[in-house]
Amino acid sequence: MEIEKTRSTIEEHVRDLYHRLEITEPWQIDRFEISRKMNIDLHCSDKGSRAFRIGDWECVILHRGLSEQELHAEFFHELAHICSHTGVQHRMPKYLYDYQEWRAEAFMLHCLAPTFMLLKDGMPRSENEALYLLCERYNICEDHARKRYRMLVS
Template identity: 35%
Template sequence: MSYTKTHLEEFVEALYRNMNIEHPEQIDMELISRRLGILIDYIDTPSKSVYDAGFVMILINKQVPLPVQWQEFAHELAHILRHAGNQTLLPDGLRMMQEWQAEHFAAYFCVPGFMLEKIELPSSLQEAIPIISEKFNVMPWFAAARFNQWFHRYFF
């Protein structure tokens, strides 16, 4: 059986490889933002992205745990890389679609398949989740959802 990567998987892999990031240990929000020319600041309100006329910034909620900050960074990065315009001006259906796309991107970006496939994981999902959560600095529920998604695409 051969595995065909989705366009999103190819996009994420190319993005990481262009930044010379090949292993989970190299993933660092500050490094990624610098390499992409995106400023980061930490705020006391919900995370969001701001971009206008070449100025790009991700504002991260500093009140949430670090894994959630990383997941929110990836979500906001999706809006910067894959969407245009002011989301608040969009009809609800289109805004909801962009939110779904950003969540989907965040899963692929926070736990990239090309890195996940190189990790030797136990056969039990319950044993694999803490390993993925720690290696990729994501919440356990996020690790479980991404592993299930990847496993079903990769093996079925």
């Protein structure tokens, strides 16, 4: 399958972030190493996932009850908030909250399976083979693989 070669802003942001962190292969996409390199405290809690910044201190808290793949994805969703968003979500109008969540979801999907890596790897022609590759090589759940695949082919 031929992947579109024009890049969105999110794709460029993820590519630049990964290059700055010297991440070039799917096995290097690791929340512990990324948070260390970015100087972001990473913790788990029973109270749900969230991210916040106080001055120069940044923290991502992940819900302890999630599977490994869900933790992996949730980290990137919360990282999007650290990288791109400011303010307290519960104080903003719903349309801004919804927009931030939509962007965080898109950022997360691009971080899980970055376009620049997919271009290098190539994608199988069949959807089932592509989903298998995304799940196995990028260690993501089938739902996220399907969403990412649909982003690529639309």
